[in-house]
Amino acid sequence: MARSVYEEFLYEEAAMLDEWRLDEWLALFTEESVYEVPRAGAKDSADSSEDLFYIADNYFRLGHRVKRMLDKAAHAEWPRSVQSHMISNVRITGSDEKGVHVTCRFITHRAKNDVTDTYAGHHNYILKMVNGELRIISKRSFIASDSLREQGKVTIIL
Amino acid sequence: MPDTLASQDKTQGTSLIVDDREGGLFRVNRQAFLDDEILEQERDKIFNRCWLFLGHASELPNPNDFVTRNVGGKELIFNRDRKGEYHAFLNTCPHRGAMVERQEFGNALGFKCFYHGWAFNNNGNYATRHQPGVYPEDFNGDGCANLVPVKLQQYRDFFFVNYDNGANSLESYLADSRMILDLIDEHGPNGMEVVGGAQKYSIRSNWKLLMENSYDGYHALDTHETYFKYLTDAIGGPAEMPKVTNVMNLGNGHASIEGDAPWGRPVAKWIPAWGEKAKTEIEEIKREVVSRVGEERAGRICQLGRNTGIFPNLVINDIMAITIRTFYPVEPGLMDVTAWALGVKGESRDFRKRRLDNFLEFLGPGGFATPDDVEALESAYRGYAAYKLAPWNDISRGMSRADGEPFKADDEEQMRCFWREWDRRMGAE
Ligand code: FES
Ligand SMILES: [Fe+2]
Secondary structure, three states: OOOOHHHHHHHHHHHHHOOOOHHHHHHHHHHEEEEEOOOOOOOOOOOOOOEEEEEEHHHHHHHHHHHOOOOOOOHHHHHHHHHHHEEEEEEEEEEEEOEEEEEEEEEEEEEEEEEEEEEEEEEEEEEEOOOOEEEEEEEEEEEEOOOEEOOOOOOOOO | OOOOOOHHHHHHHHHHEEEOOOOOOOEEEHHHHHHHHHHHHHHHHHHOOOOOEEEEEEHOOOEEEEEEEEEEEEEEEEEEEEOOOOOEEEOOOOOOOOOOOOOOOEOOOEEEEEOOOOOOEEEOEEOOOOOOOOOOOOOOOOOOOOEEEOOEEOOOOEEEEOOOOOOOOOOHHHHHHHHHHHHHOOOOOOEEEEEEEEEEEEEHHHHHHHHHHHHOOHHHHOOOOOHHHHHHHOOOOOOOOOEEEEEEEEEEEEEEEEOOOOOOOOOOOOOHHHHHHHHHHHHHHHHHHHHHHOHHHHHHHOOOOOEEEEEEOOOEEEEOOOOEEEEEEEEEEEEEEEEEEEEOOOHHHHHHHHHHHHHHHHHHOOOOOHHHHHHHHHHHHHHHHOOOOEEEEEEEOOOOOOOOOOOOOOOOOHHHHHHHHHHHHOOOO
């Protein structure tokens, strides 16, 4: 498929996150999927069985992450933050039996309590057509920094 | 014996604490979190005089290994020399101050300053060959061109530094908190190791609030409601709060809370979510622990968890995973946190994954719990802006228990241990 198909998909995903349509967002993932945010500065090869990450969700925990974010008792996101997800430099980097590997750069802004935090980095996706729809098999978000000293936390989906 | 008891009576303490044992009231003035001047005094009387956690032996497995890190506001090199001896040096060149090592970790026979090229062996000795005639014959006769060593001692695999050359030994400083480090070290037959790097983040609040929070048994249900909802689903049954809880005053401002809890522990408490195969493996792990340390101690290691605060700023959570955490004030209202995961040396990949999952789902910047703690600490800090009109924090919970009745983890005695030591040190001349 053309790159624009994947690009379009990622723009839609970003809109779901900006608009806090998290149930819709979760539906983009298959039940075998993972969502991971390795430690800032980690290499693309980082492995959540060996390295300390910030987030290493299977589908079960990801479902609860979404539930949590929509729950008033998730104090870090209540009142909820305002976010803006920017996607660019979308490239297809390969494909294998798991799916098509797509990478892009991101800048995500999160504003709460009069503080705006910026997260920049790149996402590595594995995407696959399932029953005629593009779905996420794996999303890994790499933060381009050596730490989270600036932002303090990742309570949102990057 | 804790080395503070003798001097406890002599000092007046600060006027920022009210410790009314008869009235059952303990209060801390919010100014203690706000003042630049108090932070200056904390640097001087606490961070420059207490033993501070530097690193774990597993971070330097081989001769010539090094890590660099900031401890108590000072850049340090923690390394091993050619013979395997451990050292800690100030990471500042004796020439004009540049950092002689700027990588986070590595293996090096020596350090070479990038500014003018001064070189040092990894035992800290000046090793530059300069042309004759530029420096006096006996240059460095007094060691002025060597890296400056920092007082370094270890207890088990935990290394600490102290910037006060007159400080008492680490052993006497740690007092009864050594028992906690012993228990940690006994999780595996070959000791423990730091796993896959550190989480480094920040909190826009005062550092002492994180110490309180780290062993606050009173906030869990309110602050972490969403985590317990998740846990209920993950363990396949209601997540009950600990039934047995203890508070241990470990001396010198150190304290710990201990109790059972609903989550699984890689060493060694099974939950259904881990499956039958893991159950067999856990039983095996438990048998090994029992055979090594005995039934009673194994019960403590496998069934009970502990949140421990070692004064002033070392937190060891031995709960669903084992974390080491330190934090330092940058400003009164800003701290830098560093957290490491400890795992059993040689544990299987599956158990390592379970351990890291346990860590991540509760703790750290992306966990289901820590960010809510951070929100609490940051919102408290915003509240303190009104300290003149609302001056006091209350830390009295459980204080008026009858004499001899043990404190529970949701009493606030562990925090009072911290504050009494803080007050003693801050009041001392
Ligand atoms: S500052 Fe290090 S050589 Fe000059
Ligand atoms: Fe908490």
